[in-house]
Structure formats: structure tokens, C-alpha cells
Amino acid sequence: MLxxxxxxxxxxxxxxxxxxxxxxxxxKAYQPQFIxxxxxxxxxxxxxxxxxxxxxGSKHGLEGVPHLTCIGSTRQEIIQLLxxxxxxxxxxxxxxxxxMPSGMLDPGELRHASDLVTLIRExxxxxxxxxxxxxxxxxxxxxxxxxDIENFRRKVDAGADSAIxxxxxxxxxxxxxxxDVRARGVEVPVVPGIMPISNFSQLQRFSESCGAEIPxxxxxxxxxxxxxxxxxxxxxxxxxxxxxxxLIHGGVPGLHFYTLNLARPVGNILKRLQ
Ligand code: FAD
Numbered sequence: 672m673l674x675x676x677x678x679x680x681x682x683x684x685x686x687x688x689x690x691x692x693x694x695x696x697x698x699k700a701y702q703p704q705f706i707x708x709x710x711x712x713x714x715x716x717x718x719x720x721x722x723x724x725x726x727x728g729s730k731h732g733l734e735g736v737p738h739l740t741c742i743g744s745t746r747q748e749i750i751q752l753l754x755x756x757x758x759x760x761x762x763x764x765x766x767x768x769x770x771m772p773s774g775m776l777d778p779g780e781l782r783h784a785s786d787l788v789t790l791i792r793e794x795x796x797x798x799x800x801x802x803x804x805x806x807x808x809x810x811x812x813x814x815x816x817x818x819d820i821e822n823f824r825r826k827v828d829a830g831a832d833s834a835i836x837x838x839x840x841x842x843x844x845x846x847x848x849x850x851d852v853r854a855r856g857v858e859v860p861v862v863p864g865i866m867p868i869s870n871f872s873q874l875q876r877f878s879e880s881c882g883a884e885i886p887x888x889x890x891x892x893x894x895x896x897x898x899x900x901x902x903x904x905x906x907x908x909x910x911x912x913x914x915x916x917x918l919i920h921g922g923v924p925g926l927h928f929y930t931l932n933l934a935r936p937v938g939n940i941l942k943r944l945q
Contacts, residue, residue, distance in 0.1 A: 673923075673925060674704040674924070674925035674926075675703055675925060675927070675941075676703050676706065676736075676928070677698055677707070677927070677928050677937065678706075678864075678930060679691060679694070679707070679709070680709045680716075680931070680932060681708055681709070681720045681722070682719070682932070687932070691723075691932050692731075693934070694930065694932050694933060695727070695731050695733065699733065701941055704734070704925065705734040706735055706736065707736040707737070707765055707835075708720050708735060708736070708737055710737065712769050712770050712771070712772045713740075713742065713744070713769070713771070713772045713775055717752065721752070728760070736764065736765060737756060738764075738767060739752065739753070739764055740767045740768060740769025741769065741781035741786065742769040742770065742771055742779060742781070743775050743777065743778060743779045744780075745779060746780050746781065746790060749781070749790060750790070753795060756799075757798055762798070762799060763800040764800070764802070765802045765803070766784055766788050766791060766803055766831070767804055768782070785826045785828075788801055788803065788830050788831050792829065792830035801831045801832050801833075802833050802834060802835055803826040803831040804834065804835060804836070804837065805823055805835070805836045805837070805848065806836065806848075807839050807841075807844040807847070807863075808837070808844050808883055808884055810822075820848070823852060824852065824855050824856075824857050827859050832859060833859045833861070833924075834861045834862065835861075835863075835864050835927045836848075836861060836864045837864055838864045838866035838883055840883075840886055840889065840911075840914060842918055842921065845918065845921075848861070862923065862926065862927050863918050863926060863927065864928075865928045865940070866883075866928075867908070867928065867930075867936035867937050867939070867940055868936070869907070869935075869936040871893045871907075892906060893906075907939075908939035908940050911940050912939075912943035912944055919944075
């Protein structure tokens with residue numbers, strides 16, 4: 672069976688906690704390899720992320736994988752948090768640069784995700800399986816697409832074991848990215864990140880900032896559906912399931928779903944794949 676994993680964000684109040692519990696109960700049925708939990712820019716959700724990762728194991732029997740961003744943090748803060756994770760039994764980390772929160776002026780001691788990967792390997796040896804981010808459609812701040820591919824190689828050279836991509840709706844971008852990194856001798860698994868479509872206008876806004884392209888024909892279809900939420904839901908699930916099918920036929924090593932703490936949009940896709 673193809674490994675699948677899910678990303679959640681840490682809940683901040685009781686309502687969100689209860690909703691996440693319900694979501695996890697449903698997602699468990701798909702036997703995920705792990706559930707990753709995001710980390711707020713500049714360490715803003717440090718405690719929430721650590722607590723959620725702990726609960727994923729103790730309450731739900733799932734492997735919790737913390738995301739960790741380095742921008743705006745000191746080496747000491749990062750080592751402290753990783754030591755906590757090591758003691759908690761965490762074996763896998765998603766190592767990221769993150770984005771400077773507005774108003775924060777000091778980028779800290781680690782400027783790039785590759786610096787974070789180096790620090791983790793230097794301080795913890797092979798204890799953690801390190802995942803890094805990959806950008807089939809190019810990270811928005813990269814000098815150009817080839818420089819971004821070089822950066823990806825730098826993260827793997829620093830010790831990353833595998834990668835999860837930014838979401839995309841164009842499978843060719845993914846396959847070309849993988850061909851390009853393989854041509855540079857990078858052999859680590861690159862797992863596609865899959866974003867189900869639930870709130871389309873929110874997705875459009877977010878896609879502009881993170882550099883993911885929503886094809887014009889998809890935007891036009893969504894507009895034409897107007898307020899018909901049933902039609903939107905069906906179209907969105909068909910579209911993303913077809914993308915997953917293409918990726919599976921192309922031999923991807925797994926699928927990582929961005930859930931936004933909702934079970935239904937992912938479930939609608941997985942139902943179509945079974
Ligand atoms: P990097 O790999 O450091 O790259 C960032 C930019 O710098 C790129 O343009 C790259 O080309 C360039 N670059 C890198 N090294 C060099 C160098 N030596 N010289 C010149 N240029 C360089 N954000 C969060 O805040 N919290 C999360 O939990 C989170 N989870 C994520 C999970 C996944 C799977 C993905 C794909 C993204 C996630 N993000 C998260 C978003 C991520 O933090 C942003 O995309 C951020 O802008 C870049 O992080 P990175 O780790 O890819 O950075």
C-alpha cells in the first residue's frame with residue numbers, strides 16, 4: 672500500500688481541540704504513516720506544536736511529526752526544543768526555514784533550512800529522520816528555478832533524508848522537478864504535498880503568496896459554480912483525485928495531504944482513490 676501522511680496545525684482552544692480529535696478519529700481509518708504538525712512562524716506555536724505531537728501518540732496512537740522553523744530563533748533555542756522532542760521519543764522532524772513574521776527584524780542565527788539541517792545532524796547525529804520542503808513550481812523568493820533546485824540539493828547534502836513538496840495542481844511540474852534533482856545526483860524520496868480544495872477563495876489568496884499555481888481553467892470552473900457548494904465539492908474532489916491518480920501511476924513514493932484539520936475534503940479524495 673502506498674504510504675500516506677497528513678498535516679495538521681496545532682489547535683489553540685478547546686473547540687479546535689475537539690474538532691481535531693474528531694478529524695483524527697476519521698483519518699486514522701486510512702492508517703497514515705505519520706501526522707505532521709505545523710509550527711508557527713518565529714516559534715509562535717512552540718508549546719502548542721509540542722503538546723499536539725505528544726497527544727498524537729498518547730491519545731491517538733499515531734506517530735506525531737513536528738515541523739520546526741529556524742528563522743528568528745537562536746541555535747540554543749532550537750537545540751533545546753529538539754532535545755525535548757528527542758526525550759519525547761520523536762524520530763522524525765520536518766526542518767524548515769519559515770518566513771519572518773511581520774515586525775520581526777532579526778532573522779536569527781540560521782538563515783536557511785540547510786543551516787537547520789546541518790545543526791540537527793551536528794547535534795543529534797542520525798537520531799532524527801529529517802524531511803525538508805521542495806518546490807516543484809519554485810519557491811517565490813528563489814533567484815530562479817535552477818537556483819532553487821540547487822538549494823534543494825544543498826539541504827540533502829546537509830543531511831536531509833526525504834522531502835515533502837509544496838502543493839501543486841500541475842503534475843508535470845512535480846515530475847520535471849524530480850527528474851531535475853535526480854539528474855543532479857539527488858536520490859532521496861520526494862513526496863508530493865496534496866492540498867484538497869475546500870475554501871476556494873482562501874486557497875487562491877494563499878496560493879499567490881506561496882507560489883503555487885491554480886490553473887486558469889480550474890479558476891473559471893469554480894467561478895461558474897457560484898454558490899453551488901455541492902458542485903464545488905464534487906468538482907474539487909474529482910480534480911485532486913485525478914491529480915493523485917496521475918502521481919501514483921508516475922511512481923510517487925507516497926502522498927502527504929494538507930488537511931487544515933478537516934477530514935471530509937481528504938476523505939472525499941481518498942474515497943475516489945480506493
Ligand atoms: P529554504 O530551503 O531555506 O529556502 C527559502 C528560500 O531561500 C528559497 O527561495 C531558496 O531558494 C533560498 N535559499 C536557500 N538557501 C539559500 C542560499 N544558501 N543562498 C541563497 N538562497 C538560498 N512554514 C511555517 O512557518 N511553519 C510550518 O510548519 C511550515 N510547514 C511547511 C511544510 C511544507 C511541506 C512546506 C513545503 C512548507 C512549509 N512551510 C511552513 C512554509 C515554509 O516555511 C516557507 O515556504 C519558507 O518560505 C521557506 O522555507 P524552506 O524550508 O523551504 O526554506
